[in-house]
Amino acid sequence: MLSVEEATRRVLATVRPLPPETVPFTAALGRVLRQDITADRDFPPFNRVAMDGIALAYSAVASGQVRFVIEKTQFAGQPPAPLTDPSAAIEIMTGAALPPGTDAVVRYEDILIEEDEAGRRTATLQVPPLAVGHNVHRQASDRQQGDLLLPAGTLLGSAEIAVAATVGATNLLVARHPKVAVVSTGDELIDIGEQPLAHQIRRSNSYMLAAAVQQAGGTAEVFHFNDDPEALRNGLPSLLRDYDAVLLSGGVSKGKADFLPTSLQEVGVEQLFHEVQQRPGKPFWFGQHPNGAVVFALPGNPVSTFVNYYRYAQPWLRAIQLPAPATEPTAYAVLATDFTFRPRITHFLLVSLESTSDGRVLAHPERAHGSGDLASLLPSDGFLELPPELDFFPAGTVLPAWRFR
Amino acid sequence: MLSVEEATRRVLATVRPLPPETVPFTAALGRVLRQDITADRDFPPFNRVAMDGIALAYSAVASGQVRFVIEKTQFAGQPPAPLTDPSAAIEIMTGAALPPGTDAVVRYEDILIEEDEAGRRTATLQVPPLAVGHNVHRQASDRQQGDLLLPAGTLLGSAEIAVAATVGATNLLVARHPKVAVVSTGDELIDIGEQPLAHQIRRSNSYMLAAAVQQAGGTAEVFHFNDDPEALRNGLPSLLRDYDAVLLSGGVSKGKADFLPTSLQEVGVEQLFHEVQQRPGKPFWFGQHPNGAVVFALPGNPVSTFVNYYRYAQPWLRAIQLPAPATEPTAYAVLATDFTFRPRITHFLLVSLESTSDGRVLAHPERAHGSGDLASLLPSDGFLELPPELDFFPAGTVLPAWRFR
Numbered sequence: 001m002l003s004v005e006e007a008t009r010r011v012l013a014t015v016r017p018l019p020p021e022t023v024p025f026t027a028a029l030g031r032v033l034r035q036d037i038t039a040d041r042d043f044p045p046f047n048r049v050a051m052d053g054i055a056l057a058y059s060a061v062a063s064g065q066v067r068f069v070i071e072k073t074q075f076a077g078q079p080p081a082p083l084t085d086p087s088a089a090i091e092i093m094t095g096a097a098l099p100p101g102t103d104a105v106v107r108y109e110d111i112l113i114e115e116d117e118a119g120r121r122t123a124t125l126q127v128p129p130l131a132v133g134h135n136v137h138r139q140a141s142d143r144q145q146g147d148l149l150l151p152a153g154t155l156l157g158s159a160e161i162a163v164a165a166t167v168g169a170t171n172l173l174v175a176r177h178p179k180v181a182v183v184s185t186g187d188e189l190i191d192i193g194e195q196p197l198a199h200q201i202r203r204s205n206s207y208m209l210a211a212a213v214q215q216a217g218g219t220a221e222v223f224h225f226n227d228d229p230e231a232l233r234n235g236l237p238s239l240l241r242d243y244d245a246v247l248l249s250g251g252v253s254k255g256k257a258d259f260l261p262t263s264l265q266e267v268g269v270e271q272l273f274h275e276v277q278q279r280p281g282k283p284f285w286f287g288q289h290p291n292g293a294v295v296f297a298l299p300g301n302p303v304s305t306f307v308n309y310y311r312y313a314q315p316w317l318r319a320i321q322l323p324a325p326a327t328e329p330t331a332y333a334v335l336a337t338d339f340t341f342r343p344r345i346t347h348f349l350l351v352s353l354e355s356t357s358d359g360r361v362l363a364h365p366e367r368a369h370g371s372g373d374l375a376s377l378l379p380s381d382g383f384l385e386l387p388p389e390l391d392f393f394p395a396g397t398v399l400p401a402w403r404f405r
Numbered sequence: 406m407l408s409v410e411e412a413t414r415r416v417l418a419t420v421r422p423l424p425p426e427t428v429p430f431t432a433a434l435g436r437v438l439r440q441d442i443t444a445d446r447d448f449p450p451f452n453r454v455a456m457d458g459i460a461l462a463y464s465a466v467a468s469g470q471v472r473f474v475i476e477k478t479q480f481a482g483q484p485p486a487p488l489t490d491p492s493a494a495i496e497i498m499t500g501a502a503l504p505p506g507t508d509a510v511v512r513y514e515d516i517l518i519e520e521d522e523a524g525r526r527t528a529t530l531q532v533p534p535l536a537v538g539h540n541v542h543r544q545a546s547d548r549q550q551g552d553l554l555l556p557a558g559t560l561l562g563s564a565e566i567a568v569a570a571t572v573g574a575t576n577l578l579v580a581r582h583p584k585v586a587v588v589s590t591g592d593e594l595i596d597i598g599e600q601p602l603a604h605q606i607r608r609s610n611s612y613m614l615a616a617a618v619q620q621a622g623g624t625a626e627v628f629h630f631n632d633d634p635e636a637l638r639n640g641l642p643s644l645l646r647d648y649d650a651v652l653l654s655g656g657v658s659k660g661k662a663d664f665l666p667t668s669l670q671e672v673g674v675e676q677l678f679h680e681v682q683q684r685p686g687k688p689f690w691f692g693q694h695p696n697g698a699v700v701f702a703l704p705g706n707p708v709s710t711f712v713n714y715y716r717y718a719q720p721w722l723r724a725i726q727l728p729a730p731a732t733e734p735t736a737y738a739v740l741a742t743d744f745t746f747r748p749r750i751t752h753f754l755l756v757s758l759e760s761t762s763d764g765r766v767l768a769h770p771e772r773a774h775g776s777g778d779l780a781s782l783l784p785s786d787g788f789l790e791l792p793p794e795l796d797f798f799p800a801g802t803v804l805p806a807w808r809f810r
Contacts, residue, residue, distance in 0.1 A: 043778075078592070162612055301499075375554060
């Protein structure tokens with residue numbers, strides 16, 4: 001049976017970049033950029049005044065001058081008019097372009113302004129500027145025109161949206177949304193609006209998966225098939241044609257009603273693996289259709305579905321939005337209490353995660369009644385990946401951690 | 406001047422819960438629940454078969470029996486028909502309700518099934534079950550009918566959506582979206598579709614704030630006012646009437662063009678503080694209108710705007726979605742290199758965060774050219790909050806960390 005490592009490798013080997021599309025930058029939050037964004041101008045584009053005060057020529061200060069006549073006032077947004085008298089000063093506001101003839105700014109806090117009867121104003125330095133460029137944010141000191149600001153592959157957050165605005169990138173080329181069909185199977189499952197009979201339960205996995213797909217930047221549609229090979233053979237082909245991925249839950253263990261692997265192969269999906277050395281989720285089936293669509297056939301117990309989605313499908317959905325394959329960095333957490341797990345297979349252990357005042361992330365195992373216990377997900381923030389080689393994990397062990405919140 | 410702690414206290418003192426609204430549960434991802442969700446049935450609702458195999462009466466096993474005639478097969482979703490002969494067995498599938506007369510399940514892997522010429526099938530135990538309840542997920546063992554599953558105040562993620570589906574909660578009462586008006590001020594700022602003159606720059610803060618508000622569960626609309634008290638006096642009243650919060654950037658320092666605090670007070674906004682002992686963001690102004698709307702007037706330098714939004718406004722936007730005041734837990738990170746900051750004020754230090762294989766979160770300070778350097782946000786994941794009491798922070802110091810990704 002396959003190791004988790006090998007299963008991961010086979011899943012990620014099917015990754016092909018999604019085609020890009022153009023969207024207004026105001027609709028690009030959470031999308032993955034598929035073009036490089038460069039600086040259209042220097043950053044800052046001019047010598048930018050960084051404090052409210054007066055602009056002057058530092059050479060006058062260096063020669064010992066402390067009183068400066070204020071020639072005029074320049075606000076941010078006004079074209080900078082030159083200093084006409086090199087021994088005078090210009091009152092100036094934060095954000096303004098430094099006027100020609102000046103090279104330093106002294107803030108209000110460090111000067112005393114007086115006005116005579118004729119309305120002539122003078123500033124006396126209390127704390128003289130130290131050098132040329134004092135309180136000036138020099139043109140191009142942050143970035144130069146043409147510098148790469150946002151490389152293709154960047155996930156667009158609020159700071160990236162601001163940078164796009166600054167360079168006037170009103171439209172952005174981004175990966176289109178991954179399109180996912182979420183399919184539940186199982187005759188015991190009824191629609192959530194119906195009243196279940198004693199032996200029935202409502203479908204919940206599909207809605208969980210659809211929500212999780214949204215969080216990964218995808219769009220999801222929900223379908224249900226009964227445990228009927230005919231229904232599957234008829235329904236699957238259009239899903240394989242119209243979606244990037246089909247997420248199935250249930251129907252992949254060894255029972256009489258678990259004909260899903262057979263049905264998938266009958267409609268042309270090549271099996272890339274079936275069964276992984278892991279708990280929960282041993283019966284996980286994965287395959288790919290010749291047209292490129294992949295099928296994650298996840299075990300139907302809610303915790304199995306959930307954990308295997310976050311362990312395999314979500315990284316795949318993120319990877320196809322990138323311009324080139326990349327691996328996400330591994331996150332780690334510290335086991336808070338001793339934990340024993342006997343079978344020599346990988347164990348995904350539900351945990352709540354805590355940021356402690358010593359700078360560590362502490363993982364508290366959540367009591368679960370097995371992979372059917374949907375409610376055990378509620379106090380959990382993610383799961384630890386316990387390697388198959390060990391069966392006892394003392395408190396303090398550091399392990400790879402997967403977050404779902 | 407106010408401490409960061411006191412400024413935080415005054416901001417959060419204005420929190421009032423937003424009214425709730427009803428939405429379909431499929432549209433509730435990322436919303437805050439404003440009703441309790443309880444179990445409408447036991448979890449599981451019946452004694453649920455946890456493995457494919459045969460169901461039998463454990464008493465027969467206890468008396469030494471190893472061969473069982475298979476009476477019939479029961480699939481998941483079928484009403485359970487009782488075992489008629491207590492020494493026989495029922496072939497059964499995962500997810501089925503355990504049939505009356507049986508109390509344990511032996512999985513296929515632990516039995517040998519043979520069929521005689523008449524088509525009569527028998528199962529021989531290879532590994533007998535250990536006790537009553539073997540491979541049975543007992544009714545109500547996870548949760549009982551009436552148990553509280555999701556308390557009001559829960560942020561709805563994928564697991565919570567699944568729980569809502571399971572209990573048939575097709576509509577959910579959630580906090581309505583916070584409505585935020587984002588306002589930029591400054592005559593040097595032009596629209597992002599325009600070509601800037603040498604002394605002008607494009608507006609970026611508003612789009613950054615609008616994106617950040619979305620991430621906090623709010624809806625944002627963007628406005629711009631020039632540096633003109635008249636325009637502000639005319640424009641602000643309708644924003645204060647129609648929005649829960651007004652986020653302003655720029656216009657709050659001590660310059661000649663910074664009449665925003667005056668204009669805000671003229672339209673009835675009570676100043677709750679102006680200036681905080683912090684960098685960046687000392688000129689931060691905060692107030693509240695008698696109708697309840699609050700005004701975050703953030704300093705206009707991009708890094709100041711950004712950091713102060715995440716430090717003050719985002720926790721406020723999250724808090725008003727809750728049914729009752731609550732504080733978010735503090736997150737911590739470990740400073741990766743020595744850092745010196747002389748002024749005895751709180752410093753928000755931009756950092757990239759790394760999860761290391763010893764289970765700690767390491768914070769690497771990002772080189773920044775001051776609060777005007779928008780691009781310095783790009784490599785950063787958040788900021789550390791350096792307390793005012795110290796000026797030297799050696800590598801290894803653990804500090805409160807605020808993430809924006």
